[in-house]
Amino acid sequence: MLGARDFQREQDYHREKLRLRMRCLLGYGVVCGLHVEPVRRDEDDCPSADAAEGSARPGEGAEEGGTEPERTRRGAKVRITPGLAVDCEGNEVVVRGGCEIDLWKALPRHERDTDTVWVGVEYAERPVEPTRAVYNDGCADTSDCEFGWTEECYTVRVTGCEPPEDERCDTCCSPCEHTVLWLARIDRVDWYEPVRRDRIHMNVRRPFGRHLPTVITGINWIHGHTYTIDEAKDLLGTLDEDGGLVVRFSADVRSDTLRPGVVEIQVIEGGSGRNASTWYMGGAFAEPDPESEDGHEFTRRFRYRQTTRETLQDGDRVLITVRAAFLLDRCCRPVDGTHVGGRVPLIHTGATVSAEHGEECCDLPPSGIGPWTSGTGAGGDVFESWFFVKER
Numbered sequence: 001m002l003g004a005r006d007f008q009r010e011q012d013y014h015r016e017k018l019r020l021r022m023r024c025l026l027g028y029g030v031v032c033g034l035h036v037e038p039v040r041r042d043e044d045d046c047p048s049a050d051a052a053e054g055s056a057r058p059g060e061g062a063e064e065g066g067t068e069p070e071r072t073r074r075g076a077k078v079r080i081t082p083g084l085a086v087d088c089e090g091n092e093v094v095v096r097g098g099c100e101i102d103l104w105k106a107l108p109r110h111e112r113d114t115d116t117v118w119v120g121v122e123y124a125e126r127p128v129e130p131t132r133a134v135y136n137d138g139c140a141d142t143s144d145c146e147f148g149w150t151e152e153c154y155t156v157r158v159t160g161c162e163p164p165e166d167e168r169c170d171t172c173c174s175p176c177e178h179t180v181l182w183l184a185r186i187d188r189v190d191w192y193e194p195v196r197r198d199r200i201h202m203n204v205r206r207p208f209g210r211h212l213p214t215v216i217t218g219i220n221w222i223h224g225h226t227y228t229i230d231e232a233k234d235l236l237g238t239l240d241e242d243g244g245l246v247v248r249f250s251a252d253v254r255s256d257t258l259r260p261g262v263v264e265i266q267v268i269e270g271g272s273g274r275n276a277s278t279w280y281m282g283g284a285f286a287e288p289d290p291e292s293e294d295g296h297e298f299t300r301r302f303r304y305r306q307t308t309r310e311t312l313q314d315g316d317r318v319l320i321t322v323r324a325a326f327l328l329d330r331c332c333r334p335v336d337g338t339h340v341g342g343r344v345p346l347i348h349t350g351a352t353v354s355a356e357h358g359e360e361c362c363d364l365p366p367s368g369i370g371p372w373t374s375g376t377g378a379g380g381d382v383f384e385s386w387f388f389v390k391e392r
Helices: 004-026 049-054 229-236
Strands: 029-033 036-038 077-080 083-086 092-095 099-102 117-131 146-159 181-186 216-219 226-228 245-254 263-268 278-281 283-287 298-306 317-322 383-390
Touching: 004 083, 029 181, 036 181, 077 117, 077 181, 092 117, 092 146, 099 146, 226 229, 229 383, 263 283, 263 298
Parallel strands: 226 383
Antiparallel strands: 029 083, 036 077, 077 099, 083 092, 117 146, 117 181, 216 245, 245 298, 263 278, 263 317, 283 298, 317 383
8 A cells, every 4th residue: 555655755766867867967056036135125014113213233232143233124135036047956946026134133132243145045935824634644643733745945044154165076976065056245244324335245156067067257357458568577477586467266366277378479570561460478487386386286377577688669559368178177177268258357367467457348357246256167278368568
């Protein structure tokens, strides 16, 4: 005779097969939507003057345990838009219609001494449709009430502690420890005021896929910009040992893959006379030094400077090539280095030359989550960028 336990086992078998195929063949992460947006304060949210004067700020007169200040009841709120995600166990997390979150109420009481919070969602289940049991299953006693169905849902998580990164190289067979899908980090939260859009950073979310590729997140020169000869020398570190071209990565890269030939600087001559001749500028890695005995095994940036004394001239174009397919991350996978649209953002270093730089279009990548990075998801390829040189 078939009992409830037999049907549950059948359901569990097929569900586990689906989860296995999802996480091993496709991966996990945010598929679409699930953007974190600020919620504006309504006109009737403004507290009275008496309430404002009598309220206490977090940590200033608040009771032990994190009593909610009067003025924060409708202050710092965000909204999660509808969307779909898959957690690291292969469960589908569906948010229909979106939801609104009061950050102060959702934050655990023992973590309310911070102004930086992370917002995420987690797969959950809850029993529904209780009914009186007619037949006892197996040798168990007959219970007064049994739930006939299980509803798949989600739980919103808010924390003031930085979530750990998933450092697994194999996300299929090795078990995951943290099933929360983090969607955004919010900096400098003012519990009394609405959350500002520029303080919501959604680049902490994991895009859907089997692996999270390492990409280039910043360079210290403006792609396609025109520099004077002196400014170009400062960028290339021609006369300054602390100068050089700086490239930053999203994750650790093996220092021993920073070998001669990985970075190449090519000068294409211009000017009013004969042009289009090319020559290669000598250079070397200045940071980190993969040959040094105390060099670190991994790095998240490198600095490459000119080591010869060739002179740039008016009209020259400096072409910078980084062969990302030869740069390996912790899992020995190549850096995803395609310079899509030339949109990798500028980082400021000691050798960075200030210049006006405005985006004409495409401020955000197709995902809608900025800032831009290199990569198309395929991995490897070549990172190319250039700038022009002119007389002062």
